[in-house]
Every structure is written in C-alpha cells, then in structure tokens.
Amino acid sequence: MEIKRFIFRYTPTNRYSITALVASVFSYKKDIELIEVRNVNDILNFETKGTVVLFSFMSFDLETVKKEASFLKDKGYVLIAGGPHVSALPYQVLNLGFDYVFTGDGEENIRKFIDGIFPENKIYDGTTNRVNLSNYPPFCPEKNLYMPIEISRGCPFSCGYCQTPRLAGKIVRHRPLEQIIEYSKIGVKNGRKIARFISPNSFSYGSKNGVTPEPKIIDELLFGLKKIGVKEIYFGTFPSDVRPESITEEMLLTIKKYVNNKYIVVGAQSGSERILKIIRRGHSLEQIENALYLLKKHGFIPRVDFIFGFPFETDEDIEKTFNFIEKIVKKYNAKVHAHTFMPLPGTPLANAGPGKLTEKHYKFLGLLTAKGYLDGYWLNQEKLARRVANVNSSNTI
Ligand code: SF4
Known part of the structure; x- marks a missing residue:
C-alpha cells in the first residue's frame, strides 16, 4: 500500500507519543501528509485509499478506542495502534480490528511500516530492539x-x-x-x-x-x-x-x-x-x-x-x-x-x-x-x- 497520509487520533493523554512519531515520520518521508484529528468523524473527510489511522492510548481509553476502531474499520480504513496498553496486550488490540500494532519504541518501526515491511504476526516489536534516541528528533x-x-x-x-x-x-x-x-x-x-x-x-x-x-x-x-x-x-x-x-x-x-x-x-x-x-x-x-x-x-x-x-x-x-x-x-x-x-x-x-x-x-x-x-x-x-x-x-x- 502506498501511504499518502497518517491521521493521528489525538487524545489528551497521547500528545507526547504523537509528537515523537510525527517527528520520526517527517524526518524520514517529507511527502506523507500528517494530520491530527480530535474528533473521529473528521477522519471521514479523507479517502480510505492511502490513509492510515493511528491510535496511541492508555488502558482506561480502551472502550472508546474499541467503538472508534469498529466504526472506522467498517468504513474501510487501515488502522494501527501503539502506546502503553498495546505494549501490554498487543493481541487484545489486534482482536479489536487493528491491522498492525506496535509495542515499545515506535520511531523505527513506523518507518518499516512505511517501507512496506510487515511482520507476519502483525506485531511490530519495539521492545526487543530498542531505538537509539540520538537517531530520532525529539519533536518536529x-x-x-x-x-x-x-x-x-x-x-x-x-x-x-x-x-x-x-x-x-x-x-x-x-x-x-x-x-x-x-x-x-x-x-x-x-x-x-x-x-x-x-x-x-x-x-x-x-x-x-x-x-x-x-x-x-x-x-x-x-x-x-x-x-x-x-x-x-x-x-x-x-x-x-x-x-x-x-x-x-x-x-x-x-x-x-x-x-x-x-x-x-x-x-x-x-x-x-x-x-x-x-x-x-x-x-x-x-x-x-x-x-x-x-x-x-x-x-x-x-x-x-x-x-x-x-x-x-x-x-x-x-x-x-x-x-x-x-x-x-x-x-x-x-x-x-x-x-x-x-x-x-x-x-x-x-x-x-x-x-x-x-x-x-x-x-x-x-x-x-x-x-x-x-x-x-x-x-x-x-x-x-x-x-x-x-x-x-x-x-x-
Ligand atoms: S518503575 Fe521507574 S518510572 Fe515507573 S514508577 Fe518506578 S521508578 Fe518511576
């Protein structure tokens, strides 16, 4: 799939993760559109082709994420997720309809995803191979x-x-x-x-x-x-x-x-x-x-x-x-x-x-x-x- 844009689902608790990922993606591929949405309905303004919707969330947000993932999946969007809850229970999140999940550090694995390198089990492992912070910008x-x-x-x-x-x-x-x-x-x-x-x-x-x-x-x-x-x-x-x-x-x-x-x-x-x-x-x-x-x-x-x-x-x-x-x-x-x-x-x-x-x-x-x-x-x-x-x-x- 050729990725045209990432849509980051913003919540009050994921500002730092989103910024780190935006910084990693932008410094790697400048032509990918990077969009932040605060309301799930705003995602519908973008065509499904070439769009990847990204969630990063805490365990207490799971119920909301479950509803939104099901809504967006029905519309045909590609969904990926990372963050503390995913790192703890990656299979549970895959079962919600996400296409791929990211555990641990995300900066390098999001680049692999862009390059079309997909893990067989759909879990990008950012816990075994940790990133070197010096290779990624702290913000964008x-x-x-x-x-x-x-x-x-x-x-x-x-x-x-x-x-x-x-x-x-x-x-x-x-x-x-x-x-x-x-x-x-x-x-x-x-x-x-x-x-x-x-x-x-x-x-x-x-x-x-x-x-x-x-x-x-x-x-x-x-x-x-x-x-x-x-x-x-x-x-x-x-x-x-x-x-x-x-x-x-x-x-x-x-x-x-x-x-x-x-x-x-x-x-x-x-x-x-x-x-x-x-x-x-x-x-x-x-x-x-x-x-x-x-x-x-x-x-x-x-x-x-x-x-x-x-x-x-x-x-x-x-x-x-x-x-x-x-x-x-x-x-x-x-x-x-x-x-x-x-x-x-x-x-x-x-x-x-x-x-x-x-x-x-x-x-x-x-x-x-x-x-x-x-x-x-x-x-x-x-x-x-x-x-x-x-x-x-x-x-x-
Ligand atoms: S495990 Fe580390 S980061 Fe977590 S509360 Fe203890 S000292 Fe702090």
Whole structure:
C-alpha cells in the first residue's frame, strides 16, 4: 500500500507519543501528509485509499478506542495502534480490528511500516530492539510541534503499578546532550524559550544505572541551555519527576543555579515500609525523608506523589501513610500529589483489583485538599481504576 497520509487520533493523554512519531515520520518521508484529528468523524473527510489511522492510548481509553476502531474499520480504513496498553496486550488490540500494532519504541518501526515491511504476526516489536534516541528528533519544529524534550527513556526499577519498564525498557537510554542543545536552539529561534523535559528520573540524566546522579553532566546540560538563550528551565517537575535516592546535596546545588521551579516532584507512593516492599519501590521511608530534608534545606518545595487505595493495604498501612504525610507536611513543608491505585495491564499488580478508597481516605484527603496541601486526580482515578480492572478481566489473548 502506498501511504499518502497518517491521521493521528489525538487524545489528551497521547500528545507526547504523537509528537515523537510525527517527528520520526517527517524526518524520514517529507511527502506523507500528517494530520491530527480530535474528533473521529473528521477522519471521514479523507479517502480510505492511502490513509492510515493511528491510535496511541492508555488502558482506561480502551472502550472508546474499541467503538472508534469498529466504526472506522467498517468504513474501510487501515488502522494501527501503539502506546502503553498495546505494549501490554498487543493481541487484545489486534482482536479489536487493528491491522498492525506496535509495542515499545515506535520511531523505527513506523518507518518499516512505511517501507512496506510487515511482520507476519502483525506485531511490530519495539521492545526487543530498542531505538537509539540520538537517531530520532525529539519533536518536529517544521510542523510547529514542540513538547518537553525526552532526555531519557527506560527505567531500571520495577514498581508494581507502573507500565514504564514494559513500555520503555529496563535499560535507561539518554538523549545526547548535543542533540538536546541543538533542538533547543531551534526552539529558541522560534520563540520557545522555556525548557521542560521528559524523564522517569530526571536527576539520573547521564547516569549509567538510571539512578546515581551525575551533577557535572546536568550542569553542562543546564548551562548549555542558558547559553543558547533559554530563559526559563523547569527540571525535576512533571514530566521529569525524581526518585528520592537521586536527590543529593551536590545535585541540588547544581540545579539551583539554573532552574525556575520552586517545586521538585518526588515519588514516595506510601508511608508504610510494608507497602513500599510489596510495590517494589526499591527505597525506604528514611530515603524519602532524607530527600525532603535536602529539598527544604536548599529552598525547594517537595511535591510528593502518593498512591492510595492499594487493595492489599491494611488499616495499619493506611494509618502509617497518613501519619507520614502529616509529618512531612509539617516538617518539610511538603505538598502531596495524590493518585488512586490503578491495576494497569502488563504490570506486576495488574491482577490486584481496582484501587478502593475508604471513608478514612475521603476524610483525610479532603481535609488536606481544603488546607491547600493536596491536589491530584485521585477521585477521577478511582473510577478509572474500575474501568482498568474490567479491561484486565476481559483480556482476550
Ligand atoms: S514508577 Fe518511576 S521508578 Fe518506578 S518503575 Fe515507573 S518510572 Fe521507574
């Protein structure tokens, strides 16, 4: 099939994936039309011949994707899909009527698809052969598509609730500093003078193991960005959060010279050592406290991620987490970013059941919200958690 155009089905959660793919396709074949649609009906404005519709989606969007895929397939469109859900359950997505699916990294495989190289099982494997980030642009200035620069991909940890190691691999790969500067320069030239980053643990940029900070490399990166005219730098804030054990005195002294953010987002997830072990966080409460102590000492406000409602949490675990939060709010001026546990497909906790909040949670989290110490989508995520649990139970491999 000669591909004339890719139509990307935009959703609020797939902006970064779409941008990376558009950048890869455009830098490979400039004559393919690249279109983004926000309403599925808009796709009907394009002839089916030569059109490929691309979805990238999260597990809680599965029901919507199922309906849209069936609608578009009936009209005769070629459909492909990638993203976190596909990487976890590729056969399930093929069974929805998709022609091909892409697991893991998509940048190289989308080019193979363009070249007519089709895998027999219809699954492009981007998990076994990982891409080298330096071979692909981080965004597409020619299409006026910018996003935070993905400085690292992959995570060596195995947190039980997280799809990242499955989607992005367990070996951390860093985008070369020179390439980050080169693309930031293009951004600055086009008026984009604010730098943000994507990383599973931004303080580990340049490290071999994805956790031990390399302050010299980070200094070089941030200095380089300032030198080319970047006016504001946000580092260690979403979507470039930080693991507690990567927060060191030297790192904070380094970033302080350059960054505009007052907040640093730290993943803690629980105040119970027992839960930290079950969810395989790989750090202790003491390490969290040490990180918060250092952040306060250097004038940063810790914004700490917690996950509530693990189905295996006991009353004692819940109490411990609440006590820990009260302590860090008082002692380190921490703010809490709250999530409800979702049993995402492909993760070690996929079959744990949906996160459930108790009356105690509503009361405690509600009170912290009212006092201005807590935010997050925890209420909505409780509904999404049920949806995700249904996806797991209806898995049709
Ligand atoms: S939660 Fe963070 S540290 Fe844990 S596996 Fe996911 S990306 Fe890695």
